[in-house]
Amino acid sequence: MKGLIWKDLVLVWKTYKTYVILTLVFLIAGNFSDNGFIALYPAWVVGLIVMNLINMDERSGWNVYSAALPLSRAQLVSAKYLVMLVLSLGTALLYLLIQGGWALWQGSDLDAFLLHLPMILTVMLLWPAIMLPCVLKLGYSRGSTAYILVAGVLFGVLMGGVSLLDFVTDGGTASFPRLALLYAMPLATAVLFGLSWLLSVRIYRKKEF
Amino acid sequence: MSLAIEIRGLEKHYKDFDLKLDLELPEGCILGLVGENGAGKTTAIKCLLGLVRPEAGQIRVLGREAVSAREDVGLVLEPTAFPESMNARQIGKILSGVYRSWDAAAYASLLERLRVPGEKPLKDLSRGNRMKLSICSALSHHARLLVLDEPTSGLDPVVRDEVVNLLLDFTRDEEHSVLISSHIVSDLEKLCDYIAFLKDGRLMLCEEKDRLLEEYRLVQCAPEELARIDPALIKGRRETDYGVSALVPEAAVPAGMHSAPVDIEELFVLMASGTKKEGGER
Numbered sequence: 001m002k003g004l005i006w007k008d009l010v011l012v013w014k015t016y017k018t019y020v021i022l023t024l025v026f027l028i029a030g031n032f033s034d035n036g037f038i039a040l041y042p043a044w045v046v047g048l049i050v051m052n053l054i055n056m057d058e059r060s061g062w063n064v065y066s067a068a069l070p071l072s073r074a075q076l077v078s079a080k081y082l083v084m085l086v087l088s089l090g091t092a093l094l095y096l097l098i099q100g101g102w103a104l105w106q107g108s109d110l111d112a113f114l115l116h117l118p119m120i121l122t123v124m125l126l127w128p129a130i131m132l133p134c135v136l137k138l139g140y141s142r143g144s145t146a147y148i149l150v151a152g153v154l155f156g157v158l159m160g161g162v163s164l165l166d167f168v169t170d171g172g173t174a175s176f177p178r179l180a181l182l183y184a185m186p187l188a189t190a191v192l193f194g195l196s197w198l199l200s201v202r203i204y205r206k207k208e209f
Numbered sequence: 210m211s212l213a214i215e216i217r218g219l220e221k222h223y224k225d226f227d228l229k230l231d232l233e234l235p236e237g238c239i240l241g242l243v244g245e246n247g248a249g250k251t252t253a254i255k256c257l258l259g260l261v262r263p264e265a266g267q268i269r270v271l272g273r274e275a276v277s278a279r280e281d282v283g284l285v286l287e288p289t290a291f292p293e294s295m296n297a298r299q300i301g302k303i304l305s306g307v308y309r310s311w312d313a314a315a316y317a318s319l320l321e322r323l324r325v326p327g328e329k330p331l332k333d334l335s336r337g338n339r340m341k342l343s344i345c346s347a348l349s350h351h352a353r354l355l356v357l358d359e360p361t362s363g364l365d366p367v368v369r370d371e372v373v374n375l376l377l378d379f380t381r382d383e384e385h386s387v388l389i390s391s392h393i394v395s396d397l398e399k400l401c402d403y404i405a406f407l408k409d410g411r412l413m414l415c416e417e418k419d420r421l422l423e424e425y426r427l428v429q430c431a432p433e434e435l436a437r438i439d440p441a442l443i444k445g446r447r448e449t450d451y452g453v454s455a456l457v458p459e460a461a462v463p464a465g466m467h468s469a470p471v472d473i474e475e476l477f478v479l480m481a482s483g484t485k486k487e488g489g490e491r
Contacts, residue, residue, distance in 0.1 A: 001306070007292075061287040067260055070279035071307060208261040209255065
């Protein structure tokens, strides 16, 4: 399976160098803006990259070839989820370093950083958790139509998140118990991501090429 | 005699196509799978590789369940099934993480022997080099069986010859076997010990190539003269303004009737056209 993960990471670096640089730019720019989109953009892009890796696999015929290699279908699916996690953790780490570091350095904005972090982690894992089973079942082109549905779900989650943010901060500084409630969002998403992995393995085992 | 491939009672049904197949490939031999587009060659290979699930039948590869034999099977399914931006060196690294018995030295040596550039991305390689790269990767993990789907299509004659020679080298080892599907019958004629002919999802024949060439004759005569032969014995016919060509078992050729040896290409074309007369009658 390490061959699969290595392949995807090399492809990410070869094909999406611009996105990686763009992510850095957005994370740095996020320090100078209150616009939530700037902070959320890198989280959104991570999922987009993994979907495009699946698209590249389909276009080159790798998806068919790899299904005939001495690898189980579960390994093929798990590799994609692991790559997703590696990229997400990498982005989260960059977020911590750049925005968290900036907040610490400035000394005043750590609360805002702590409030945005769970939202970012949620977006990062939620939309791939929904999209990956769709794309693995239907293929990239047809599976991508689920994007509209996923975008709707995410919009709902973000709106819910904003309301939750209001409730947590209650116009002032977040208190610990209320902050814990906010952090339950990425935890719930992580559980959903695990369930999505199980569903994708089940789907891919039945898939014919 | 041990079998490299054993397919029994295989059935795969699609909305507009059914495949029913029994097939054997003895170890140490090369079997050519021939048939028109849509005859079922690729479906048969997909069943063999576990890419589709048959509704019925049993498939054994190298004496085992097909899935558990994958480590010993070399694959050539597309000119290259690898992402376009990768190069041969990187592909070697991917496959070294997939096959337990990956032999990096053998891979490097094959790339050098076939003059495949190691650092050029696939998108900059010719079709011939891509195919050679696929074959190098199929041959670099000590496979005992090679499965190749249309490996020589679209290649120029020089590269085709190189590929054919490479496969012949591979089968010098008596434990090595090859299943190859191709439209290019002349390549199969050079390569194969056995020919299996598929038509409309059914196996029309599977025989040793030499026996096949000895067994059948090409009769060229006037249509009324062909009536001397039992129609059930005519395996294929083609009518022209000048007469009729028919594929007939040697034993069925009436005394005195002119007949000539048949080559695999003629045999394939005549079998593919069936016993159709002008006007589409079967």
